[in-house]
Amino acid sequence: FAKADVLATGGFGVRLARERGLLLRAAPWSEGDGLDYARARGAGETGGMGEYYGRAMPGPVGEDDFVRASQLYARHALVLDDEGRELPEPAWHESDLVQRFPHGRAWYVVDARALRQPVRERTVAELVEAARTAGGDVRPAEDLPFELPAAAKLAEPPFLAVRVYAGVTHTIGGIRIDDRARVLDESGEAVPGLVAAGADAGGIFTGGYGSGLAAALVFGRIAAETAVR
Secondary structure: OOOOEEEOOOOOHHHHHHHHOOEEOOOOOOOOHHHHHHHHOOOOEOOOOOOEEEEEEOOOOOHHHOOOOOOOOHHHOEEEOOOOOEOOOOOOOHHHHHOOOHHHEEEEEEOHHHHOOEEOOEEHHHHHHHHHHOOOOEEEHHHOOOOOOOOOOOOOOOOEEEEEEEEEEEEOOOEOEOOOOEEEOOOOOEEEEEEEOHHHEOOOOOOOOOOHHHHHHHHHHHHHHHHHO
């Protein structure tokens, strides 16, 4: 029998998306119940409470299209804000770029050469078509409400523009834990009878995305072992 409560409620992605006006690309029950429960028990928080792992999406889609409709080609695109200013390329992961979308949105502009580039099992052209199928705004770049930057890295027409929005998958900050998945208070002392894993546990990686699935797998097992000892 467990000797501790195990918190694994999926973080607070729903709450973060709602507060910032972002799309949700996550379980609809990830409201932060685990975080609230831990706080009430005296738990501390990690850094990165405003960070999240997200994807560029063509708009609101059903959960069956969370993967298929994701626009995963920022490195092949000219990424522009609503005024036509270029956004910096991601230093670590495309999710980091998504977090920098002003007001949670941007434009991905690609040329014919980019459309031929492979991305996982598909091409950029297929990803753009998935955006169109999902009801996204896909248009010729000349129909954008601004001029493209003079030094734009576009060489081979046609040039296509895709409207993308930040979609929250899971939060990165959260409940403070130790290497045994025990929940810690602000002073670093273990909160009796409480462990956390998955997106409820924060601080596994901040300032750049690692792997939410790996963190959940590793600390899920550790939390279970700690809870029964």
